[in-house]
Amino acid sequence: xxxxxxxGTGMTRFGELWDSSLRDLCVEAALxxxxxxxxxxxxxxxxxxxxxxxxxxxxxxxxLMADYLGMAGVPATRVESACASGGMALRSAFLEVASGMSxxxxxxxxxxxxxGADVTGVLATxxxxxxxxxYGVTFPGLYAMIARAHMEKYGTTEEDLSWVSVKAHRxxxxxxxxxxxxxVSLEEVMSSSMVAEPLRLLHCSPVTDxxxxxxxxxxxxxxxxxxxxxxxLASGAASSTLSLSHRKDPADLDAVELSGRRAYKMAGLAxxxxxVAEVHDCFAIAEICCYEALGFVEQGKGKDAARDGLTDLxxxxxxxxxxxxxxxxxxxxxxxxxxxxxxxxxLRGEAGESQVEGARIGLTQNMGGSGASSVVHIFxxx
Ligand code: COA
Numbered sequence: 001x002x003x004x005x006x007x008g009t010g011m012t013r014f015g016e017l018w019d020s021s022l023r024d025l026c027v028e029a030a031l032x033x034x035x036x037x038x039x040x041x042x043x044x045x046x047x048x049x050x051x052x053x054x055x056x057x058x059x060x061x062x063x064l065m066a067d068y069l070g071m072a073g074v075p076a077t078r079v080e081s082a083c084a085s086g087g088m089a090l091r092s093a094f095l096e097v098a099s100g101m102s103x104x105x106x107x108x109x110x111x112x113x114x115x116g117a118d119v120t121g122v123l124a125t126x127x128x129x130x131x132x133x134x135y136g137v138t139f140p141g142l143y144a145m146i147a148r149a150h151m152e153k154y155g156t157t158e159e160d161l162s163w164v165s166v167k168a169h170r171x172x173x174x175x176x177x178x179x180x181x182x183x184v185s186l187e188e189v190m191s192s193s194m195v196a197e198p199l200r201l202l203h204c205s206p207v208t209d210x211x212x213x214x215x216x217x218x219x220x221x222x223x224x225x226x227x228x229x230x231x232x233l234a235s236g237a238a239s240s241t242l243s244l245s246h247r248k249d250p251a252d253l254d255a256v257e258l259s260g261r262r263a264y265k266m267a268g269l270a271x272x273x274x275x276v277a278e279v280h281d282c283f284a285i286a287e288i289c290c291y292e293a294l295g296f297v298e299q300g301k302g303k304d305a306a307r308d309g310l311t312d313l314x315x316x317x318x319x320x321x322x323x324x325x326x327x328x329x330x331x332x333x334x335x336x337x338x339x340x341x342x343x344x345x346x347l348r349g350e351a352g353e354s355q356v357e358g359a360r361i362g363l364t365q366n367m368g369g370s371g372a373s374s375v376v377h378i379f380x381x382x
Contacts (some may be wrong), residue, residue, distance in 0.1 A: 230348060
């Protein structure tokens, strides 16, 4: 396999973007990545998207995007793995460059969620229709069950969940592209309205429009395009049961653990080597479970990490310096790519007020559904 580098990044603002269409968002992010690498050619495109068919009645996004980029003729493929679609698109692009098949490959992600669809119903199609949706459960409900299981097994409290949200909003307030740029207090989180007990409004990621893109090429060519390439050391992916009820233990995200273990093995690194990470905090409990599954803390100790400052900017392992899905926003198909954009900025020393000083190794973790698919990438500034 060839070594692979990120040479360009692009990202739209995240939020309720009434004035931009799905294709506008896609093109803005993609052109950002191409422009930052100083090129206007591409060999291939992978586009992460969960549900444009249901959100805006548009399928067949690969050629649409190639066309609107002025690149009709380039192979362009949509990748779907629910909320992990972006991360899986990045993995596909990585594999195509690593294999030697193509040199310049764009991995992008997009979702337009605020155009009037039944968002909760559309998102629920990523869970098991027969075993879960039929009985009325939705994603806030599924993650509420994960939270309950974690509370019973490890003694996690509502306050522990709330510290994760306080950290997310503090970080998001520094991110000019975030949906919510507002710090919140512990009291505000704990008195926000109940969505699915024990998860409150401020424990949930929002409904978001947005897009992100990264441009990859073989490491040996990277300096033709940038002085600051970022190498992709590893890509690890895994699946678990679609239905939470079929899981051995709903408090443990087993696909996250397995995807992390595969990525660490490929990179020849341990969790203690990671200096900055973006993980999939679609609900506050998910971030706590990810700390544990990725080995940042021992199993059962994730509940203390945000409160104790371990995962804060300036902590031992800063997590979600972008504000995470909670505060930056969660346009589901774009999230995995947006995480990569943040980590690349960190490893290039371009993260401004959110910079983790001296960061050289970073990790992204992106998952689909209630953890039925997960993909982890490890990056190194070179
Ligand atoms: N965090 C913080 N504030 C939020 C928010 C969130 N997650 N969601 C909405 N708000 C704010 C809105 O900005 C609005 O504020 P305003 O009155 O000052 O304008 C207010 O809360 C009401 O917004 P509204 O859109 O009516 O909220 P809602 O009750 O329809 O939706 C949730 C709230 C939590 C149900 C919705 O954000 C949601 O479904 N989130 C989860 C998305 C999801 O499942 N993603 C996939 C994960 S696997």
